[in-house]
Amino acid sequence: MEQKAMRTVFGEELALLGAEYPQMVVLDSDTSSSTQTRLFGQAYPERFFNCGIAEGNMMGMAGGMAASGLIPVAAAFAFLVALRAGDDVRSLIAHNHLNVKMAGCYCGLSDFADGSSHQSVEDIGVLRAIPGITILSPSDISSTKGAIKAMMEYMGPVYIRLSRQEVSRIHPENIGIEIGKAYKVREGKDVTIAVTGAPLAAALEAADILGSEGIEAEILDYITVKPFDRDTLLESVAKTGLLLTVEEHNICGGLGSSAAETLGEAFPVPMKRIGMEDCFGESGPYALLLEKYGISADNIVKQTRRLRERV
Numbered sequence: 001m002e003q004k005a006m007r008t009v010f011g012e013e014l015a016l017l018g019a020e021y022p023q024m025v026v027l028d029s030d031t032s033s034s035t036q037t038r039l040f041g042q043a044y045p046e047r048f049f050n051c052g053i054a055e056g057n058m059m060g061m062a063g064g065m066a067a068s069g070l071i072p073v074a075a076a077f078a079f080l081v082a083l084r085a086g087d088d089v090r091s092l093i094a095h096n097h098l099n100v101k102m103a104g105c106y107c108g109l110s111d112f113a114d115g116s117s118h119q120s121v122e123d124i125g126v127l128r129a130i131p132g133i134t135i136l137s138p139s140d141i142s143s144t145k146g147a148i149k150a151m152m153e154y155m156g157p158v159y160i161r162l163s164r165q166e167v168s169r170i171h172p173e174n175i176g177i178e179i180g181k182a183y184k185v186r187e188g189k190d191v192t193i194a195v196t197g198a199p200l201a202a203a204l205e206a207a208d209i210l211g212s213e214g215i216e217a218e219i220l221d222y223i224t225v226k227p228f229d230r231d232t233l234l235e236s237v238a239k240t241g242l243l244l245t246v247e248e249h250n251i252c253g254g255l256g257s258s259a260a261e262t263l264g265e266a267f268p269v270p271m272k273r274i275g276m277e278d279c280f281g282e283s284g285p286y287a288l289l290l291e292k293y294g295i296s297a298d299n300i301v302k303q304t305r306r307l308r309e310r311v
Contacts, residue, residue, distance in 0.1 A: 002141065003166040006198070007105055009144040010162050011036025014073060015043045021152055027062055027074040029055045034164075035075040035105045055080045059088035059100070066098040071152065077111065078104030078120035078161060082127050093157050094130045101151050102159045107137075108197065108248030109281050109289045110164035116280040125253020127159050128226050134179060135226040137161040139200035140170040143223050146177035154179055161225075163198045163248075165286060170200060171221075182229040184236075188218035191304055192236040195246040196222040196255045199295055203246050206300035215304065228258045234267055242307050243271040248295055251275040270310045272303050 018024060018040060027049045032038035041048035051058035055076045062072035074081075081089065081104045093100045104123050111118040127133050136151060136158060138144040144162070151158040170185070185200070186207055195203040200221050207217040218236050222229065237243050243263065245256040256273030263269060276293055290296050294303075 001168050003168055004141050005166050006138070006144050006163045007034070007036045009141055010103065010105070010148065011039035013145050013148045014040040017149065017152060018044045018047070021071055023069060024071045024073065024152070025049065025065055027051055027058050027072055029053055029058050029076040029080065031076060031105070035103065037075050055085035056088040059085045059102070060092055062100045063088070063092040063096065063098050066100045067096070071099055071101065073101040073103060075103040075105060077118060078107040078123045079118065081159070082120065082123035086126060089127070090130050094132050097132050097156055099155055100157050102157070103162060104159060105162045106164045107161045108163060109286060109293070112284060112286040112289055115283040119281040121250045121276045121281060122253065123161065124225055124249050124255070125257070128253060128258070132157060133226065134158045134224070135161065136179070136223060137196040137225050138223055139195070139197055139221050140167045142169055142171040142173050142175045143177060143221070146175045147223060150177040150179055161197060165198060167198055168201060170204070177223055180224050180227045180229060182232040183221045183223060184218065184232070185221050186217065186219040188216035188240065190216045190240055191242040191244060191307065192218045192220060192233070192240045193244050193246060193300065193304070194220045194222060194233060194255065194259055196225055197248050199246045199248055202295065202297045203300060205297035206304070209297065209301050210304055215308070217304065222255055225255055225258065228262065230262045230266070233259060233262055237263065237267060237269050241269050241311065243269055244300065244304055244307060245271070245273050246295065246300060247275040249275050250278060252278050270307055272307050274299060274303060
C-alpha cells in the first residue's frame with residue numbers, strides 16, 4: 001500500500017500549485033525542512049519567506065500580503081499557529097477576514113519525539129472558537145492534496161491540520177474536496193463512526209473487526225471540521241441510533257464537541273468521544289502513544305461494543 005508523510009504531500013503540492021497561482025506566496029517560521037515548504041522555496045525562491053522563529057510576526061506579514069492581493073500560505077507547528085500566534089490570527093487575519101492559509105504541521109501526537117510541549121492536542125478547539133476560520137483536517141494522501149487545492153480556491157482564512165506521519169491512500173486519487181461536506185467512506189446501519197484526520201485508517205480497521213461480529217459501522221470522514229456538516233451526521237445517526245467520534249485531539253473543543261453540540265440541539269442519541277481525554281501527551285513512539293490514549297482500532301471496537309450495550 002502506498003504510504004507518504006502528510007507533510008511531504010503538503011510540500012510537493014505547494015510546489016505544484018505555484019505555477020497555477022502566481023499570486024501565491026509561502027511563509028515559514030524557520031521550520032521549512034519539517035513542514036516541507038522548502039520544496040516551494042526551491043521552486044520559487046522569490047516567493048518564499050523565512051520569517052524566523054517569530055510566528056506572530058509571520059502571521060502579521062501574511063495578513064499584510066493578503067490585504068495587498070497575494071495568497072499567503074503560512075506554515076508552522078500546529079500549536080504555534082493556534083497559540084503563540086493566536087492573537088495575530090484572531091486580530092489581524094480572522095477579524096479582517098483576510099485570505100490567509102495557515103498550515104498547522106505536526107498536529108496531534110505526531111510530534112512524538114519532542115514531547116507534550118510540541119504535541120498539538122488543542123488547536124482545533126482554539127481556532128474553532130474564532131469566528132470566520134475554516135478548518136480542514138485531511139486523512140490520507142488524496143484528501144491532503146484535495147484539501148490544499150480547496151483551500152487555495154476558497155476566499156477567506158483557512159487552517160489546515162497536517163500530521164507529521166505517513167498516511168496511505170484511502171480516498172479516490174482525484175477526490176475533489178468540497179469545503180463543509182463530510183464524506184461517507186463506508187455504509188452501515190448499526191453505528192455511526194465520525195472521524196477526522198489520520199485516525200481514519202484506524203476507524204476503517206475497527207469497522208472490519210466489527211463487521212466480522214455482524215456490526216455494520218457507517219464511517220464519516222470530516223475532512224472539514226468547520227463549518228461542520230450537520231446534515232450528513234444527522235442523516236446517519238437517524239439510521240444507526242449511535243455515534244462514536246474519533247480524533248487525534250482533545251475531546252474538549254474538537255470534532256466530538258461539534259458532534260455533541262449538533263446532536264444536543266437536534267437529535268440526541270447515545271454517543272462516545274474518543275481522543276485525548278483532557279490531558280497532554282508525552283514522549284514515546286507514536287504508535288504506542290496512540291494506543292495508550294485510545295486512538296486505536298482496538299479501542300474503537302471496545303467503545304463501540306460498550307455503546308451498543310446502552311441501548
